[in-house]
Amino acid sequence: MNAGALPDGDIATRLASVLAAIEEAARRHGRRPGDVGLVAVSKRHPAGAIRAAHAAGQRRFGENYLQEALAKQDELGDLDLEWHFIGAIQSNKTADIAAHFDWVHTIDREKIARRLNEQRPDDRAPLNVLVEVNISGEASKHGIAPAALPALLETIAALPRLRLRGLMSLPAPVDDFAAQRRAFAALAELASASAVPLDTLSMGTSDDFEAAIAEGATLVRIGTAVFGPRPD
Ligand SMILES: *Cc1c(COP(=O)(O)O)cnc(C)c1O
Numbered sequence: 485m486n487a488g489a490l491p492d493g494d495i496a497t498r499l500a501s502v503l504a505a506i507e508e509a510a511r512r513h514g515r516r517p518g519d520v521g522l523v524a525v526s527k528r529h530p531a532g533a534i535r536a537a538h539a540a541g542q543r544r545f546g547e548n549y550l551q552e553a554l555a556k557q558d559e560l561g562d563l564d565l566e567w568h569f570i571g572a573i574q575s576n577k578t579a580d581i582a583a584h585f586d587w588v589h590t591i592d593r594e595k596i597a598r599r600l601n602e603q604r605p606d607d608r609a610p611l612n613v614l615v616e617v618n619i620s621g622e623a624s625k626h627g628i629a630p631a632a633l634p635a636l637l638e639t640i641a642a643l644p645r646l647r648l649r650g651l652m653s654l655p656a657p658v659d660d661f662a663a664q665r666r667a668f669a670a671l672a673e674l675a676s677a678s679a680v681p682l683d684t685l686s687m688g689t690s691d692d693f694e695a696a697i698a699e700g701a702t703l704v705r706i707g708t709a710v711f712g713p714r715p716d
Contacts, residue, residue: 495533521703572590619671
């Protein structure tokens with residue numbers, strides 16, 4: 485997995501330019517820069533890349549694959565990191581996710597929520613969770629349909645070991661800025677229509693974070709722009 489990894493200095497430089505671009509996008513669209521956080525998506529990059537980003541000031545990291553994430557967490561146990569699980573969740577993986585992450589972005593059904601709630605260790609704060617919404621219809625197989633969202637939010641809000649924070653989406657990629665904004669606006673509207681209070685919108689990747697920030701993202705999930713292309 486080390487093949488193709490960037491030198492530490494390059495990661496620091498890329499991180500600084502991503503943070504500057506986030507800040508600039510926030511200002512351009514009337515947002516407070518401090519209200520948009522970066523989740524550095526480190527999937528398929530080695531633990532050393534995370535260590536380099538941490539040395540450059542980054543604390544939040546997003547991982548998609550459980551076994552890979554656990555191995556890196558082991559290697560990086562000396563660092564104070566905030567771990568975000570952003571991958572698809574199989575129900576046989578919930579115990580490890582509940583025990584080893586600070587945030588989960590990708591809850592899309594009640595069964596997963598209930599398992600994470602039961603399995604969150606008592607000595608840890610409630611798990612911060614987001615519900616993944618499918619705002620691209622047939623173009624995406626991940627996320628709950630908007631019509632089913634209110635009931636899932638009500639269920640999660642009642643689970644004591646989960647702290648419901650908001651919504652997440654990974655819309656189908658489109659090039660056009662206005663079309664990118666429309667997808668993110670749809671997620672933002674679902675959040676503001678929610679009967680249960682939500683404070684987090686996780687949306688935007690390397691390719692579309694400006695549009696996400698324009699529409700209210702409070703967390704952007706950026707991998708390639710920070711760490712370079714992912715090794716295969
Ligand atoms: C990989 C991934 C990202 C980051 O994508 P980049 O294009 O590398 O910035 C963001 N969100 C999710 C859910 C991902 O799986």
